[in-house]
Amino acid sequence: MNETIKTLKNHRSFRSYLDKDVPEELLNEMIESSQAAPSWINGQQVTVIAVKDPARKQKLAELCGNQAHIKEAPVFLIFCADFYRAQLAAEKENVTLEALDDIDALLVGAADVGLAMGNAIAAAESSGLGIVPIGGIRRNPLEVIELLELPKYVLPISGLCVGYGAEDPGQKPRLPKEAVYHQESYNSDLQKTINTYDETYSEYMKKRTNGEKDTTWSEAVTSFYKQTYYPSIAQMVEQQGFTCKNIKKL
Known part of the structure; x- marks a missing residue:
């Protein structure tokens, strides 16, 4: 068993974090790993927004159902399905994106987010960081969209707490x-x-x-x-x- 497989099979979800910043170098490695994930038609339908500001993390924690680990984690990432860039390309080419009227666009966006987040998680865990995905980012999505200033054709799909785990929670x-x-x-x-x-x-x-x-x-x-x-x-x-x-x- 190689080290990559060991990392993947050793996953656990951390909901308590040390008061220790995530080095920008490691965060960049996560984002670059996320970008390297495959995507439908190479459309790259994913955007990641990093939130570190304590006040904004506090607000997001509340919107996600009062999840304290969101404000405790030094970095909270929001993974979005993003067709805004595709819309800009369509305007440039003077075409209409009829595919966005089809429910398959939602499946494409969600699948691309899953692939990108999986890469980000593997990068984080292989670097000694702890994470936990947060589906609660969709609990109050309209308020999240307003807070993050998401343009049309962008949907918040999942959050991801990132930091150094305070204690090993074990594996379910x-x-x-x-x-x-x-x-x-x-x-x-x-x-x-x-x-x-x-x-x-x-x-x-x-x-x-x-x-x-x-x-x-x-x-x-x-x-x-x-x-x-x-x-x-x-x-x-x-x-x-x-x-x-x-x-x-x-």
């Missing part, structure tokens, strides 16, 4: 490989696998919380997905110029 057990890796076709006979994993996950939670919680993976996941989690997403998408009108024709 993952689903068995047979639940996520299928060959030739999808194997939907997964209930027994999930049941077994729920037992493993519950034991992990007991140890992590000194017996205070024994939540299973199924309970944790369904507690999120039993309701619409971020109700302002549709408004954000339309406000930022992604009409998805092609899907409305179906």
Whole structure:
């Protein structure tokens, strides 16, 4: 196993950070690694915004659901799906970007962000930094857009806390490989696998919380997905110029 694979398999999410700045050199390495990720048609549909100012981090922490680790981390990165540059290119070439009316543009933007963030995370962790992704950046997206002054055709997809971890939080057990890796076709006979994993996950939670919680993976996941989690997403998408009108024709 090479060092890159060791780094990837050793991932954990840090929610507590030392009062220690991230060297600009390491931050630049993260951004350059992020830029090196593949993207659809080489459109490079990703923008990363770094926030270090304590007051702005405080505001973002509140908008993300009062997540204290956002203001504690020395750097908070916001990864955005970005078609603004493509729009500038379209204006230069005097064409209309009809593709932005299709829901596939959202899939492209989100996929590109995932690839770019994955590279950034690998770069950070291989340099001794701790991170945790923040989906809560979409909790109050309209306010985030205003705070970050995002132009049309730019969507905040995920945040990323970056810093030196204060303590090792340990690694959550993952689903068995047979639940996520299928060959030739999808194997939907997964209930027994999930049941077994729920037992493993519950034991992990007991140890992590000194017996205070024994939540299973199924309970944790369904507690999120039993309701619409971020109700302002549709408004954000339309406000930022992604009409998805092609899907409305179906």
